[in-house]
Amino acid sequence: MTTLKTKDREWYRQEILPYFPEPLKSWLDRITVQDLAQLEEIRLRIHRPVLLQIGGKNSWLTEDGKIIPAGSGIPFILEQALLQKIIALISQSSFYALETELGQGYLTLKGGHRVGFAGEALLEQGVLRGMKHLSSLNFRLAREITGIADKVLPLLIDYPNQRIYHTLIVSPPGAGKTTLLRDLVRLVSNGIPGLWPGTKVGLVDERSEIAGCFQGIPQNDVGLQTDVLDGCPKAQGMLLLLRSMSPKVIAVDELGKEEDAASLWEMLHAGVTVIATVHGHNLEELRQRPIMGEFIKNRIFQRVVLLSRRQGPGTVEQVLDTVPSVWKPVNRWEGCLP
Amino acid sequence: MKLIGALLILSASTAMGILAGRRLAARPRQLQRLRNDLMYLETEINYGATPLPEALGKLVKYSQWPVTVLWQETLSSLANGEGLMAEEAWRHGIHSFAEKADLTKTDLAVLRDFGTGLGMTNRHEQLKKFKFIQEQLGSLHSQAEVLRARHERMWRTMGILGGIALIILLY
Numbered sequence: 313m314t315t316l317k318t319k320d321r322e323w324y325r326q327e328i329l330p331y332f333p334e335p336l337k338s339w340l341d342r343i344t345v346q347d348l349a350q351l352e353e354i355r356l357r358i359h360r361p362v363l364l365q366i367g368g369k370n371s372w373l374t375e376d377g378k379i380i381p382a383g384s385g386i387p388f389i390l391e392q393a394l395l396q397k398i399i400a401l402i403s404q405s406s407f408y409a410l411e412t413e414l415g416q417g418y419l420t421l422k423g424g425h426r427v428g429f430a431g432e433a434l435l436e437q438g439v440l441r442g443m444k445h446l447s448s449l450n451f452r453l454a455r456e457i458t459g460i461a462d463k464v465l466p467l468l469i470d471y472p473n474q475r476i477y478h479t480l481i482v483s484p485p486g487a488g489k490t491t492l493l494r495d496l497v498r499l500v501s502n503g504i505p506g507l508w509p510g511t512k513v514g515l516v517d518e519r520s521e522i523a524g525c526f527q528g529i530p531q532n533d534v535g536l537q538t539d540v541l542d543g544c545p546k547a548q549g550m551l552l553l554l555r556s557m558s559p560k561v562i563a564v565d566e567l568g569k570e571e572d573a574a575s576l577w578e579m580l581h582a583g584v585t586v587i588a589t590v591h592g593h594n595l596e597e598l599r600q601r602p603i604m605g606e607f608i609k610n611r612i613f614q615r616v617v618l619l620s621r622r623q624g625p626g627t628v629e630q631v632l633d634t635v636p637s638v639w640k641p642v643n644r645w646e647g648c649l650p
Numbered sequence: 651m652k653l654i655g656a657l658l659i660l661s662a663s664t665a666m667g668i669l670a671g672r673r674l675a676a677r678p679r680q681l682q683r684l685r686n687d688l689m690y691l692e693t694e695i696n697y698g699a700t701p702l703p704e705a706l707g708k709l710v711k712y713s714q715w716p717v718t719v720l721w722q723e724t725l726s727s728l729a730n731g732e733g734l735m736a737e738e739a740w741r742h743g744i745h746s747f748a749e750k751a752d753l754t755k756t757d758l759a760v761l762r763d764f765g766t767g768l769g770m771t772n773r774h775e776q777l778k779k780f781k782f783i784q785e786q787l788g789s790l791h792s793q794a795e796v797l798r799a800r801h802e803r804m805w806r807t808m809g810i811l812g813g814i815a816l817i818i819l820l821y
Contacts, residue, residue, distance in 0.1 A: 333733050396770065397735060405728060405736035405769040406701040408776045434772075444772060 321348055327423035328451065333397040336362070339377035347371075347379070352486075354451040358395050361387035399446055402427055414442040416519075424454035424524020424531040454524055456532045460488070460626050461495035467631045467642050468496075468615050469508055476500060476561055478580070478612060481589040482598060483619035488626030489589040490565055492619065494522045494532055496587060497563045501535025513538040514559030516549030522565055547571035554582055563587045573603050580612065594618065611635070615642075652821070659820075660813040667809015671802040676752040678794040683717045684761070685787050692780040695773065702736055702769045703729050716750035723747065740765030760786045
């Protein structure tokens with residue numbers, strides 16, 4: 313069962329609208345409940361229209377505050393003063409306190425939503441240190457959708473050995489890999505009666521997207537037995553959690569750096585199960601990549617979950633069993649029960 | 651009867667002299683208080699990267715009347731949910747503070763200037779603002795101190811002497 317956390321707009325009024333000054337605030341509040349359910353992004357660019365991405369389509373705000381499909385009517389143009397005000401509101405008038413966030417390029421808000429920044433980069437010895445003169449903001453609305461892993465998790469359990477298979481979630485951007493990972497973490501942690509007892513999970517949430525931590529406290533339900541290491545680089549984070557929290561399962565988002573590979577090997581040798589996600593449209597594409605290609609070829613991950621946007625974000629295309637030499641789908645989960 | 655009148659005049663003029671002297675002494679004290687508080691705020695921003703509302707909350711407890719009015723009013727304007735920027739909230743703060751303080755127009759103008767861009771640039775830029783206002787308040791403070799040393803006693807004596815002079819004239 314896929315259910316939205318909140319059907320009404322109360323969360324939107326409490327978690328999103330307070331960051332917008334008038335008149336944007338009341339205009340954005342005019343969004344219909346149907347559109348709100350599909351609202352993915354609010355994009356603000358200086359001297360350009362305010363765009364709302366609703367279900368993959370763009371709408372914009374008009375001069376008189378209506379939300380209509382982009383390209384029609386006369387759009388409202390965002391001026392510098394208003395953008396500054398939004399920046400003041402998201403930073404509590406404390407731009408100086410955002411140094412780390414500006415270096416990362418985004419800020420996590422209460423509720424796990426996040427604001428991405430673009431502007432003039434500040435470099436220090438060639439390393440991105442922060443930004444000034446912000447010109448673009450992107451509010452990405454976090455939707456905690458629980459239930460989408462219900463059908464997937466049973467495919468990932470090694471029933472005879474009572475453990476979870478090493479799993480790689482492959483997905484193009486915006487196809488719900490983080491959402492699936494979050495829900496998997498919750499289920500692996502809490503357990504499913506009769507199928508899986510639940511276990512200790514260590515979650516390295518480098519980009520604060522999975523648990524959506526606000527000041528260190530998870531805003532999303534990531535399960536009863538989950539320890540979250542927020543904002544830590546994956547490679548270091550995995551090793552740290554392994555030593556400090558003795559997890560049975562470690563979950564990370566967006567693998568792909570060289571140092572990730574070394575840590576991943578460490579995890580595999582320590583007997584910890586790894587659940588990870590990676591950007592990609594299909595396996596062929598992944599095989600071509602230097603780091604991930606190695607993992608795929610060596611069949612490190614025993615299960616591969618392929619996602620797409622075919623029937624909206626979170627469409628599970630296939631779950632592959634990589635243990636036999638010919639990888640076979642395990643889509644019918646009854647088939648893999650002992 | 652005349653004696654009672656004379657006493658009344660004398661005590662009134664003495665009190666006026668003392669009050670004027672006190673006001674003169676209050677200004678350097680408040681300027682110094684402001685400098686201390688701003689240094690505290692600077693530390694919060696520089697080392698703690700504390701967001702303004704939180705830092706102001708601490709200052710409200712740390713500061714003393716009447717300077718605390720400035721922090722209190724700025725904080726409540728900032729946090730009342732109307733979405734004011736720090737700069738605007740600061741103006742509200744100064745407005746309420748000016749009524750309670752014994753500061754001159756120049757002092758208040760310096761404080762007002764400080765509000766421009768408050769919180770809205772990176773740490774490095776913010777620190778420059780603090781350095782600048784410290785220098786300005788520093789020189790205002792020494793001026794105020796000189797004025798106080800020169801005139802505080804004078805006002806007091808003037809109060810008494812003026813009273814006596816008035817009594818003699820009326821006699």
